[in-house]
Amino acid sequence: MKLLPALFACSALLSASAAVADSRVFIVANQPDGYGIDQCLAKSESCGAHAALAYCQARDFAQALAYRRVDPDEITGAVPKTAGLACGRGGCNEYVAITCQR
Numbered sequence: 001m002k003l004l005p006a007l008f009a010c011s012a013l014l015s016a017s018a019a020v021a022d023s024r025v026f027i028v029a030n031q032p033d034g035y036g037i038d039q040c041l042a043k044s045e046s047c048g049a050h051a052a053l054a055y056c057q058a059r060d061f062a063q064a065l066a067y068r069r070v071d072p073d074e075i076t077g078a079v080p081k082t083a084g085l086a087c088g089r090g091g092c093n094e095y096v097a098i099t100c101q102r
Helices: 003-019 037-042 046-058
Strands: 023-029 063-070 095-101
Touching: 037 046, 037 063, 037 095, 046 063, 046 095
Parallel strands: none
Antiparallel strands: 023 095, 063 095
C-alpha cells in the first residue's frame, strides 16, 4: 500500500517534466527583404511560417511555435538605434519575436 503514493508522486513528476518543453523567444530586426517575408512574419501570416521554421532550425530548434511583430517598448534591454539609416517602407525600429521549441 505504501507503493501507491510513491507511484502517484513519480507519475506526477514525469508528467510535469514532459509538459515543460525547452523553448526560447528570439527578437530579430524586421528588415524588408524585397520578398515580403518581413511582412509575413510581422503580421503572423501563414506565409511567414517557413521563414520562422528555418530561423529556429538554424539555431537547433525543431519548430517555430509563434512569430509576431513586437514594439521596441516591449523589449527589455538595449535596442539598437537606427538614426541616420535609410529606412524604406517604415522598416526601421520594427522587430519580430520568434518563439522556437526543441
